[in-house]
Amino acid sequence: MIDGTRHGVERTLDRLAPGERGVIARLECEPAIGRRLMELGLVPGTPVEMIRTAPLGDPIELAARGVHLSLRRSEASQIHVEPR
Amino acid sequence: MSSPADPERGRSVVALAGVREAAASAPARRVAILGNPNAGKSTLFNALTGLRQKVGNYPGVTVEKKTGTCELPSGRRAEVIDLPGSYSLQPASPDERIVRDVLLGLQDDTPPPDLIVFVVDATNLDRHLYLAMQVIELGRPLVLVLNMMDAARARGLQIDEGALERQLGVPVIGISAAKGEGLGHLRRMMDREVEPSARHFRQWPAHLERVLDRLEARVPRHARVPERARHDFALALLLDDGEDDALARATPPDLLDDAHTLARQLDRLAPDWRSGDVEGRYEAIQATLARAVVSPGESRDRRREAIDRVLTHRVFGPVIFVLLMGAVFQSVFAWAQPVMDLIDNLVARFGLVLEHAMPAGPLRSLLVDGIVAGVGTTLTFVPQIAILFFFLSVLEDTGYMARAAFIMDRIMGRVGLSGRAFIPLLSSFACAIPGIMATRTIDNRRDRITTILIAPFMSCSARLPVYALLIGAFIPNRWVGFVTLPGITLFSMYFIGIVAAIAVAWVLKRTVLRGGRPLYVMELPPYRMPSWRSVLLSVRERVVLFVRNAGTVILAITVVLWFLASYPHGADTRALTAQRDAALVHGEIAQADLLQRRITGLQLEDSFAGRVGRFLEPAIRPLGFDWRIGIGLVTSLAAREVMVSTMATVFNIGDSEHDVIPLRQSLRDAIDPRTGLRAYSPLVGVSLMVFFVLACQCMSTVAVVRRETNSWRWPLLMLFTMNAIAWLVSFAVYQGGRLLGLGS
Numbered sequence: 001m002i003d004g005t006r007h008g009v010e011r012t013l014d015r016l017a018p019g020e021r022g023v024i025a026r027l028e029c030e031p032a033i034g035r036r037l038m039e040l041g042l043v044p045g046t047p048v049e050m051i052r053t054a055p056l057g058d059p060i061e062l063a064a065r066g067v068h069l070s071l072r073r074s075e076a077s078q079i080h081v082e083p084r
Numbered sequence: 085m086s087s088p089a090d091p092e093r094g095r096s097v098v099a100l101a102g103v104r105e106a107a108a109s110a111p112a113r114r115v116a117i118l119g120n121p122n123a124g125k126s127t128l129f130n131a132l133t134g135l136r137q138k139v140g141n142y143p144g145v146t147v148e149k150k151t152g153t154c155e156l157p158s159g160r161r162a163e164v165i166d167l168p169g170s171y172s173l174q175p176a177s178p179d180e181r182i183v184r185d186v187l188l189g190l191q192d193d194t195p196p197p198d199l200i201v202f203v204v205d206a207t208n209l210d211r212h213l214y215l216a217m218q219v220i221e222l223g224r225p226l227v228l229v230l231n232m233m234d235a236a237r238a239r240g241l242q243i244d245e246g247a248l249e250r251q252l253g254v255p256v257i258g259i260s261a262a263k264g265e266g267l268g269h270l271r272r273m274m275d276r277e278v279e280p281s282a283r284h285f286r287q288w289p290a291h292l293e294r295v296l297d298r299l300e301a302r303v304p305r306h307a308r309v310p311e312r313a314r315h316d317f318a319l320a321l322l323l324d325d326g327e328d329d330a331l332a333r334a335t336p337p338d339l340l341d342d343a344h345t346l347a348r349q350l351d352r353l354a355p356d357w358r359s360g361d362v363e364g365r366y367e368a369i370q371a372t373l374a375r376a377v378v379s380p381g382e383s384r385d386r387r388r389e390a391i392d393r394v395l396t397h398r399v400f401g402p403v404i405f406v407l408l409m410g411a412v413f414q415s416v417f418a419w420a421q422p423v424m425d426l427i428d429n430l431v432a433r434f435g436l437v438l439e440h441a442m443p444a445g446p447l448r449s450l451l452v453d454g455i456v457a458g459v460g461t462t463l464t465f466v467p468q469i470a471i472l473f474f475f476l477s478v479l480e481d482t483g484y485m486a487r488a489a490f491i492m493d494r495i496m497g498r499v500g501l502s503g504r505a506f507i508p509l510l511s512s513f514a515c516a517i518p519g520i521m522a523t524r525t526i527d528n529r530r531d532r533i534t535t536i537l538i539a540p541f542m543s544c545s546a547r548l549p550v551y552a553l554l555i556g557a558f559i560p561n562r563w564v565g566f567v568t569l570p571g572i573t574l575f576s577m578y579f580i581g582i583v584a585a586i587a588v589a590w591v592l593k594r595t596v597l598r599g600g601r602p603l604y605v606m607e608l609p610p611y612r613m614p615s616w617r618s619v620l621l622s623v624r625e626r627v628v629l630f631v632r633n634a635g636t637v638i639l640a641i642t643v644v645l646w647f648l649a650s651y652p653h654g655a656d657t658r659a660l661t662a663q664r665d666a667a668l669v670h671g672e673i674a675q676a677d678l679l680q681r682r683i684t685g686l687q688l689e690d691s692f693a694g695r696v697g698r699f700l701e702p703a704i705r706p707l708g709f710d711w712r713i714g715i716g717l718v719t720s721l722a723a724r725e726v727m728v729s730t731m732a733t734v735f736n737i738g739d740s741e742h743d744v745i746p747l748r749q750s751l752r753d754a755i756d757p758r759t760g761l762r763a764y765s766p767l768v769g770v771s772l773m774v775f776f777v778l779a780c781q782c783m784s785t786v787a788v789v790r791r792e793t794n795s796w797r798w799p800l801l802m803l804f805t806m807n808a809i810a811w812l813v814s815f816a817v818y819q820g821g822r823l824l825g826l827g828s
Contacts, residue, residue: 031351031358032176032325033603038362039172040605041211046366052392055401056494061608065210068608070490072497075603 011083014060014076016050022081023047024064029078037079041065048081112153112161114195115274118183118219119203120212121169122609124231128203128261129166130618132271139625141794143193147182148524156275157268165197173218173316174323176603178529181328184320187222188313190330196310199278200226201270206236206243206258209377213369217252217285223312225278226254229270233258240380247376253281262615285372287364292357295346296322302339322347323358388610395487405491408484409510412475416514420467427467431460449650450643458642461723462635465517465784469630470623472511472518476525477622479507481614485525486606493604499586500593502526502604505535509585512542513578516785517634520792521626530597536792537592537802538585540785543578543777546724550776551577553728557748558769573773581777584809596801630788637787645722648692657683681733688733693718707775707811708768708818710756721783724776767826771818778813780806 010025024046027034041064042048051061051068059072117132119125130137133152140149150166167186168179175181185191187200202219204212209230220226228248230236236243245256257273259266288296299318321343324331332340350357394400435452442448479485489503496505504526512519519539526532543551555570562569664679688694697714704714712734720727728747735750754763780786780803789799 027359031355034356035174035323035359035362036172036176036603037605038359039174039214041214041366043359043363043366045363052396054490054494055396055398056491058494058497059490059604061396061490066208067211070486070493070604070606070608072493072604075605 009083010080012077013048013050013062013071013079013081014073016048016081016083018050018052020083021047021049022083025080025082027079029075033075034078037075040069041067042069042079047084110160112163113156113199113274114165114197115162115199115201116165116167116186116197117201117203118167118187118215119169120171120205120215122607123169123203123205123212124261125166125169125203127615127618128201128229128231128259129164130615130621131261131264131267132162133164135621135624137621137625139629142182142191145178145182145794147178149194154271157272158275160275162274165194170215172215174320175328177527179527181330185330187219187224188317188320189310190334196224198225199274200224201229201274202226203229203231203261206230206233207239207241209243209373210369213372214365217365217368218316220252220254220281221284221286221312222316223280223282223310225280227270227273227278228252228254228256230256230258231261234260234263234265239383242378244376244378248372251283251372251375253283254278262612285365285368286361287368289354289357289360289364291354292350292360295350299339299343299346302342304336304339318343319361322350385610391611392487392608395484396490401487401491405488408479408488409507412472412479412507413510413514415475416468416472416511416518420471420514423467424464427463428460431456431463446650450646453650454643454646455639457646458639459635461642461784462631462638465515465630466627468515469518469521470627472514472522473623473626474619476507476522477619478614480525481612481618483609483611486608489606490608497604499589501531501535501589502528502602505531508535509539509542512539512544515544515546516540516542516782517630517788520785520788521630523792528602530593530599531602533793533798534589534592534597536789537798538589540780540782540802540806541581541585541588541778543581544724544782546782547577547776549725549728550720551773553731553748553751554769554773557751558764558766573770577773577777580774580813584778584813588805588809629791633791634784634787637790638784641783641787642722645693645719648696649688649719651692652690653687657686660686684733685735688715688730706819707814708765708771709775710763712754712763713772717781720781723784724781727776765826767818767821770821771814774817775810775814777810778806779810 011022013022013024016022024042024044026044027037027042029037046064048062048064051063053060054070057073059070060076061068061070062076063069117125117129129150129152132154134154136154137150137152140151141147142149147168152164152166154162154164156162165186167183170180170183172180173184173187175184182191186194187196189196200219202216204216216228220228230243230245230248233243243258245258248256255273255278257266257270259270261267296315296318299321300314303314303317303321320328320331321335321340324340324343324347326344335343354360395404435456438452438456439448442451476485479488485504485507488507491503492506493503496503499505505523507525508519508522510519511522516539519542520536523532523535523539526535551574555573559570559573564572660679660683664676664683667673667676667679694711694715696718697716698711700714700717701709701711704710704717709717712731715734716727716730719730731751732747735747735754751764751769752762755761756763786799786803789802790796793799
């Protein structure tokens with residue numbers, strides 16, 4: 001749907017630097033968790049922005065579809081993005 | 085509350101009165117408010133119903149059921165139910181399951197509503213329309229309410245309500261619940277019969293569609309499940325995780341088994357089938373919004389960014405968090421105290437008035453020492469609850485609570501809890517009761533119950549007088565390096581409680597509260613000014629709930645304990661009474677006072693409580709406690725600090741509050757009648773303190789846990805495990821100490 005190869009190598013969401021943006025490529029989590037993350041708007045093709053890391057390094061804050069979500073790194077590392 | 089532009093105002097008052105009368109006798113219209121968390125649902129609910137609210141529980145679950153009434157322009161009454169905030173009809177929590185059950189007609193105590201008022205955040209239509217579209221497809225009458233229109237306008241969003249109506253097939257109203265904008269319009273809409281939408285937005289992958297059609301054909305015709313909702317019912321069956329009781333009850337077992345088998349087959353054929361419909365829905369949302377909304381491009385919330393840069397800053401974030409929590413804790417601890425003292429005082433005075441107004445006897449004793457004391461105990465918790473919930477609502481409504489959880493998640497995650505568990509646990513250092521009530525901000529059920537069960541290990545303010553008495557009696561005031569021995573001891577008691585809490589949480593998470601790893605995903609909402617009306621309503625709601633539900637249990641327990649400590653009147657105190665009266669006649673007041681104290685002491689010893697104390701002695705002897713401490717353990721079931729006054733009565737000391745020093749002396753000098761040696765060594769004092777840290781003695785806490793978990797299972801488990809742990813650890817402390825030669 002989205003051709004991300006021109007923009008950079010695919011990475012997982014937790015590897016984005018604060019302020020960096022990407023487009024969700026796919027989710028590789030347990031089906032029920034994957035469904036919930038997608039229901040919250042994190043479907044493939046959605047642009048996301050890494051906002052910040054919590055003071056102690058986990059969780060992370062990201063923005064997608066105008067909403068800010070906090071997600072633990074363990075889940076964020078299962079979401080693959082194509083950086084922009 | 086209705087807007088001044090109400091057209092009804094213009095009509096003939098007489099005619100209107102007639103219409104109103106007729107309408108008022110019509111059955112109430114059942115309206116459900118529904119939407120995502122952070123859509124402003126509760127603000128709207130409060131604006132519509134005000135003080136006419138009621139909070140209860142859905143049967144068998146910990147989910148709260150909020151209902152209220154409001155009058156519609158026709159004079160008809162609407163019964164409004166505030167359904168829990170939800171992200172999807174495919175539930176991920178007990179709250180969301182309730183929403184689905186109500187809408188699908190599976191919830192017996194709550195039939196599907198006549199009208200759904202679906203609230204969305206107008207500035208976030210994209211995400212909020214996901215659930216809205218799922219619910220619209222169910223084919224029930226629905227009004228879509230675009231909340232926070234003021235913010236949307238400020239951001240330059242142009243929302244074409246007419247276009248949205250045409251796209252979705254439901255009436256659309258723009259409002260601002262916080263500002264009271266558009267509520268009159270909404271009320272008029274609630275009065276009308278609304279035609280359900282006939283739209284479908286889902287685009288299923290073909291293979292999933294075929295499977296669902298096959299299942300749907302077999303869904304039994306259920307009077308409450310509308311024809312159109314049968315497809316969603318089939319999807320619920322297919323996604324069922326086997327833990328869904330309501331679904332299992334409503335479905336023939338063979339159908340549910342077949343659905344599970346189909347799901348497993350799909351897992352093999354197309355592993356990502358479970359989210360197969362989600363992408364399609366978001367595509368439908370994009371298509372809808374493209375026709376109805378003109379956005380000025382990406383807008384950044386500069387204010388939010390600026391505040392977040394400080395509040396979640398690597399250094400300032402935690403510092404501000406600690407300061408804020410310190411302030412909240414200090415307020416609960418300190419501000420409540422004068423009010424609690426005042427309540428104590430008023431209750432005591434009222435007791436005195438009663439004492440003077442009534443003849444001595446069992447009735448007076450029951451009223452004064454049982455009922456008035458019980459009401460007093462209940463009321464003294466109110467200031468702490470009110471203050472804590474004031475801060476909690478402000479922190480929640482401004483959006484800070486989510487940031488606090490964001491900051492604390494890492495630390496609490498180590499114990500297997502979420503960041504939201506921190507504040508309830510902190511509050512429990514003041515009192516476990518408001519702390520346990522504060523766990524409602526934790527959305528994961530297992531996390532919430534774990535937090536509830538470990539909250540009483542935090543040393544609350546009622547333990548402080550006991551620690552103070554025992555430390556004063558048994559711990560020498562000596563310097564050890566930079567600190568004093570009493571200081572270290574007090575700190576250790578708090579520390580032991582925290583260690584026990586962590587250990588118990590660890591065990592619970594691996595045993596009774598074991599479960600799939602929950603998904604910790606949390607929305608960080610934009611910062612908003614709190615609505616003071618909502619804040620005060622929530623404080624009132626918590627106080628009323630506590631007094632009504634827990635208060636009655638506390639009162640009953642106090643009366644039972646009064647009975648145990650007052651009856652039977654078998655002690656032979658005739659000789660002492662005669663001596664006392666003689667002393668009074670001779671004007672020897674001090675002597676008479678002493679004799680009176682011995683009488684009271686004897687009576688307590690001979691009461692049921694005294695007998696239980698003696699009966700308990702073999703069980704608590706290995707901890708170093710004798711029957712006198714046993715009596716204290718029984719009476720401290722009313723409140724831990726009662727231990728101090730009971731000990732004073734047992735040792736014939738007058739009013740404990742003014743005589744702590746002689747009481748300390750008495751404890752030190754107490755003689756064991758059997759050995760003629762000192763009854764309590766410092767080791768006994770430490771063992772007793774450890775017991776107070778770990779034991780579940782506070783019956784008020786048990787009552788609150790019962791109310792918050794909506795079952796007796798958890799409070800009884802708590803009662804049993806905490807007391808078992810307390811016994812074992814005190815046993816280890818006392819016997820270990822004796823082995824080390826510390827027993828003398």
